[in-house]
Amino acid sequence: MDIEIIGAPIDFGAGRRGVEMGAAAIRIAGLVEKLAALGHSVTDVGDVDVPVRGHAVIGDPRLRYLDEILVVHRALAEAVAGTHSRGRFPLVLGGDHSVGLASIAATSRTHRVGVIWIDTHGDFNTHQTTLTGNVHGMPLAALAGLGFPRLVSMDGWRAPERAVDPAGIVIVGARDIDPKEADLLKTAGVTVLSMAVIDRYGIGRVMEHAIHIAGTDTDGIYASFDLDVMDPSIAPGVGTPSAGGLTVREGHLAMELLSASGRLLGLDVVEVNPVLDERNTTAELAVSLTLSALGKRVWSRETIPELEH
Secondary structure, eight states, rough: OOEEEEEEEETTTTTTTGGGGHHHHEEEEEHHHHHTTOOOOOEEEEEEOOOGGGGOOSSSSTSSSSSHHHHHHHHHHHHHHHHTTOOOOOEEEEEEHHHHHHHHHHHTTTTTTTEEEOSOOOOOOTTTTTOOOOOOGSSSHHTTTTTTTHHHHHHTTSSSSSSSGGEEEEEEEEEOOOOOHHHHHHTTTTTOOOOHHHHHOOOHHHHHHHHHHHHHHSEEEEEEEEEBBTTTTOOOOOSSOSSBOOOHHHHHHHHHHHHHHHEEEEEEEEEEOOOGGGGGGGHHHHHHHHHHTTTTSOOOOOOOOOGOO
16 A cells, blocks of 8 residues: 555644644654555655644634634645545544544545544534534534534635535544534434443444445545544543543454455544653554554454354
8 A cells, every 4th residue: 555644733623732742753653664564655745834833823712723723724635635646545643633624524525435533522513512612622523514614614625515424424432422512413413333332332343333334325434543532541642531442452453444344545543642641652552553454463363253243
């Protein structure tokens, strides 16, 4: 596979500083070298430009730092669109999870895309439902055509309609969704496969179901992976940790199943916060999970036919 790595070192969408260093931490953990060792052709195109924090203005408290975020989103969308035009696979390193709006919107220009959003949070708020005003809680709603018009259209970079059909969006691993956000998800028709569902049915069946939904009537699946979906005991370096997340084995199996589907169009890996991390543990986990999504098998997983159904 020909992979282009694009860094988006932005923290304007988050509630605390630090995630702007996440892309660098993931690179330091050996991402490029380890992908190349799997046999991929890898080009790291560097980072998109991000406005200087000291010059930024919060603006509307319901859409904090919107102007700066949209500058980054438009640059990232152009970069991802360019990657697709070259027939390569975009691997976007955050930064906060607002970047998922740009990467997936760019992919939707040339593909009918389904989305698997692997995250503790729904990220389906709008400026009318948000409790914080942090835009990293809004990108999935914007992709579905909901929310503040400038955010939905990325300041005119794309048409002000939805980039993704909500019927093709699946959130996996959710365990912290705001009440009004939950109502919006239900009304829109997004599939939410929470940690409770994973506990009951297992990550294997849940991911197979997610892949089926996001892969039906689409050209493929864009996966957006927020490291806070992992349990904080193994991923301490995230800005919004929540107990009861995925285990290492569950995380790897989820990514291995995405790889095995053969449907991946692109991948985001976001919300690594080195300021809160312990000896780059979370960044190293991010690299390991990315490798699983792109072909590596961490364990030999036996198939027992009588247990398949």
